[in-house]
Amino acid sequence: MLNPHLIEFPKMGNPEIGYISVVEQNTLVPFEVKRLFWTYYTPESIVRGRHAHHKTEQVLIAVAGRITVTTELSDGTIQIFRLENPNVGLYVPPHAWHTMQYSHAAVQLVLASDVYNEDDYIRSYTDFKEIWQSK
């Protein structure tokens, strides 16, 4: 079972022409991308996330601005990741309770291993602890 970790995507280009980063199936992302979403115009005062999953794996990328992601595992391990490079992603496994806080104008791109299914979300912290401690 993979734990939260940063993924460095290729960054091709230079300051004179700009940069491009690429994801193709079966390369740096350890799952098949079934859903893609992006979040934007999130006020700095808002904390998003606050859930874990049963199965869904995700990669979060700050394609613009800065995102501070806090992950917590059921054994109490807490990590804080500051995403601020458009070529760096954070792998978030299903068993990580996670919260995100966004800088003004941040755009978060998320690659997910499954289509949306509310049943896959664990939105109670107590449930999260119980479910993932027992595995």
Place this chain on the structure above:
Amino acid sequence: MLNPHLIEFPKMGNPEIGYISVVEQNTLVPFEVKRLFWTYYTPESIVRGRHAHHKTEQVLIAVAGRITVTTELSDGTIQIFRLENPNVGLYVPPHAWHTMQYSHAAVQLVLASDVYNEDDYIRSYTDFKEIWQSK
């Protein structure tokens, strides 16, 4: 054969909490996404693109900033699209010669129907006209 057209993705949220837009397979994007890339820090003086494809279809989204996309078909039809909403994408078919110009801080997200293959690019305008006029 589909021509260039705008796609409006769902935009969920409100100003107090921010917004999210989503792509799942087989919904608004008329192909299976095999490659995903994003471009950033492109100087305003740079024009990107200047090619067509044999097969690859794409959807371009300005998830941050503004992108001006010019498409030209082999019959001479020219269209100019101004992308400036993170929930609006532009479908670019293989038979559209296209160029893009970016605002300062624009981030372009591209969904593509095929993995990267240089042989699929038509980088000569003359070849583009010949190849696509004959189809």
